[in-house]
Amino acid sequence: MPLTNTAPPAGNAAATDAxxxxxxxxxxxxxxxxxxxxxxxVHPGECVGLLGPNGAGKSTFIGCLYGVxxxxxxxxxxxxFDPAADSRSIKRxxxxxxxxxxxxxxxTVVENMQLYARFGGxxxxxxLPRITELLEHMSLDHKRDATIRTLSGGMKRRLAFVRxxxxxxxxxxxxxxxxxxxxxxxxxxxxKVLSFRKAGKTxxxxxxYMHEAELLCDRIVILNRGTAVGAGTPKGLIDKExxxxxxxxxxxxxxxxxxxxxxxxxxxxxxxxxxxxxxxxEDLIVLQQNAGLPxxxxxxxxxxxxxxxxxxxxxxxxx
Amino acid sequence: MNELxxxxxxxxxxVARNWIVYRKDFLxxxxxxxxxxxxxMTALGFGLSPFIGQIQGLSYAxxxxxxxxxxxxxxxxxxxxxxGFYVRMTFESVFKAMLTTPIGVREVVxxxxxxxxxxxxxxxxxVGLVLLVMGLLPNPWAVFVFPFIAGLLAVPCxxxxxxxxxxxxNINQFQTVYSFIIAPIYFLSGIFFPLADRPILGVIVQxxxxxxxxxxxxxxxxxxxxxxxxxxxIVILLAFSLVLGLWASRKIQAKLTT
Ligand SMILES: Nc1ncnc2c1ncn2[C@@H]1O[C@H](COP(=O)(O)OP(=O)(O)OP(=O)(O)O)[C@@H](O)[C@H]1O
Ligand SMILES: [Mg+2]
Numbered sequence: 001m002p003l004t005n006t007a008p009p010a011g012n013a014a015a016t017d018a019x020x021x022x023x024x025x026x027x028x029x030x031x032x033x034x035x036x037x038x039x040x041x042v043h044p045g046e047c048v049g050l051l052g053p054n055g056a057g058k059s060t061f062i063g064c065l066y067g068v069x070x071x072x073x074x075x076x077x078x079x080x081f082d083p084a085a086d087s088r089s090i091k092r093x094x095x096x097x098x099x100x101x102x103x104x105x106x107x108t109v110v111e112n113m114q115l116y117a118r119f120g121g122x123x124x125x126x127x128l129p130r131i132t133e134l135l136e137h138m139s140l141d142h143k144r145d146a147t148i149r150t151l152s153g154g155m156k157r158r159l160a161f162v163r164x165x166x167x168x169x170x171x172x173x174x175x176x177x178x179x180x181x182x183x184x185x186x187x188x189x190x191x192k193v194l195s196f197r198k199a200g201k202t203x204x205x206x207x208x209y210m211h212e213a214e215l216l217c218d219r220i221v222i223l224n225r226g227t228a229v230g231a232g233t234p235k236g237l238i239d240k241e242x243x244x245x246x247x248x249x250x251x252x253x254x255x256x257x258x259x260x261x262x263x264x265x266x267x268x269x270x271x272x273x274x275x276x277x278x279x280x281x282e283d284l285i286v287l288q289q290n291a292g293l294p295x296x297x298x299x300x301x302x303x304x305x306x307x308x309x310x311x312x313x314x315x316x317x318x319x
Numbered sequence: 320m321n322e323l324x325x326x327x328x329x330x331x332x333x334v335a336r337n338w339i340v341y342r343k344d345f346l347x348x349x350x351x352x353x354x355x356x357x358x359x360m361t362a363l364g365f366g367l368s369p370f371i372g373q374i375q376g377l378s379y380a381x382x383x384x385x386x387x388x389x390x391x392x393x394x395x396x397x398x399x400x401x402x403g404f405y406v407r408m409t410f411e412s413v414f415k416a417m418l419t420t421p422i423g424v425r426e427v428v429x430x431x432x433x434x435x436x437x438x439x440x441x442x443x444x445x446v447g448l449v450l451l452v453m454g455l456l457p458n459p460w461a462v463f464v465f466p467f468i469a470g471l472l473a474v475p476c477x478x479x480x481x482x483x484x485x486x487x488x489n490i491n492q493f494q495t496v497y498s499f500i501i502a503p504i505y506f507l508s509g510i511f512f513p514l515a516d517r518p519i520l521g522v523i524v525q526x527x528x529x530x531x532x533x534x535x536x537x538x539x540x541x542x543x544x545x546x547x548x549x550x551x552x553i554v555i556l557l558a559f560s561l562v563l564g565l566w567a568s569r570k571i572q573a574k575l576t577t
Binding site: 095096 | 414418422575
């Protein structure tokens with residue numbers, strides 16, 4: 001059963017219209033499972049975020065989508081094609097920013113992009129204007145004749161974006177697009193993703209940054225040990241899994257908190273800190289007074305709370 | 320049919336990529352493949368010739384000459400497909416990005432073969448011209464077929480390189496492949512001494528594609544050929560190319576997809 005909480009965009013209600021359709025996808029690497037019955041659907045024009053701890057299977061799933069990882073079981077369709085049978089038809093409509101940039105370090109920026117334009121089927125005449133346009137978009141135009149080896153990490157990442165966009169794909173897959181980038185570059189890339197979406201295109205993005213996921217994604221799927229453990233809009237997920245407000249208290253205050261709080265509220269750990277989730281912020285203000293403990297922070301629940309809860313990293317204080 | 324043409328066009332892009340990278344370091348790249356045969360010719364051919372006398376009615380330098388084209392083809396193909404491919408696959412992650420485009424593993428492999436065919440063909444042809452100028456070709460017309468033979472010989476040798484690239488667990492292990500496979504077939508395939516009166520070795524070398532390429536080059540360079548023999552050797556080389564090529568392709572497929 002797919003974990004889709006929101007309806008697909010109007011006009012694309014037919015299930016066959018899904019850009020990506022995964023049903024019970026499994027992948028076993030020499031005995032150890034990386035994907036265990038993953039269900040996921042991505043509809044045209046949507047941006048779906050794939051969140052999950054290191055090793056959850058995000059990159060493995062992405063590999064399955066264009067046939068470099070051969071799934072061990074389950075059904076998978078991308079643009080209606082099975083990647084195990086016809087990956088080329090999929091790859092013609094696909095742009096990928098892989099977790100590793102994998103650029104040709106010895107080539108210049110333009111040389112490398114020209115090659116990839118050709119791989120993607122662009123003619124010589126179309127390629128150069130397209131490359132120039134995209135390099136300008138990514139503020140890389142001044143580096144067009146630089147050897148890739150001499151670029152900074154952020155520039156290489158932007159170039160990987162240029163490469164993914166060369167053949168004007170209908171689906172963009174981003175595997176941790178902004179890891180290790182400075183805030184300015186991150187904002188630039190977000191802007192590009194959002195404008196790509198405005199053009200009605202589809203995006204699948206993995207990230208470890210909750211803020212990024214909230215900003216970019218219509219829908220989020222949380223992956224843990226190869227299965228989807230939660231899915232929905234960012235807000236929907238928060239309302240469903242962790243509604244209310246969170247008070248963060250110093251380590252070692254469980255006793256006082258438990259004595260003073262409503263038993264229906266949740267007490268849990270995030271790292272060393274003690275947290276209490278209550279329906280209203282006023283509840284937490286009163287709790288501070290009753291427990292005689294000032295909170296380090298009072299805030300609305302956020303996606304990170306949901307993530308930590310669903311991936312089992314929000315440790316229940318009762319255990 | 321359409322599918323095949325698409326595949327070939329994409330494989331050609333892989334060739335183009337290798338060429339663009341190759342020409343960046345052109346001198347360093349062509350030096351060993353040209354310098355080695357030149358040194359060998361000087362040291363063994365001219366150095367030893369006066370002491371050896373005639374082999375099968377040829378001076379030793381003339382005897383050795385076609386082997387130099389085979390040398391170029393073998394080393395160009397083997398090193399490109401072993402170390403070269405391994406570095407592209409492992410350290411440069413070239414294929415990680417390439418395989419997100421319409422290019423598939425099959426095109427990568429076909430592209431590698433096309434690339435070594437062309438490269439070895441050009442280099443072998445170049446060595447042939449040098450031999451011609453040095454007056455070491457009893458049959459000067461052979462220079463026209465050398466590129467083709469060198470290219471054809473490079474394909475099975477490249478396949479051995481690709482098989483090694485798929486097999487090794489780190490780059491140092493190529494040394495083992497070189498010592499136990501490439502060096503023996505190189506030194507024992509009749510380049511340096513005739514195999515005619517060595518019955519056992521003469522039979523063993525039949526299983527090496529390199530030997531058949533050497534035979535073909537020698538027949539052409541010395542002008543001692545019959546149509547039947549030439550066709551036989553070509554068919555054998557093509558068969559080796561096909562079998563080793565498909566085998567290598569499967570191994571690389573398994574290596575580049577998981
Ligand atoms: N080629 C491979 N061979 C064997 N195991 C693999 C291979 N690729 C991935 N795995 C295993 O599959 C699991 C999922 O890995 P994957 O790379 O998909 O995780 P991820 O969610 O992308 O993690 P990260 O956030 O660290 O990128 C891990 O346990 C990993 O060790
Ligand atoms: Mg990953």
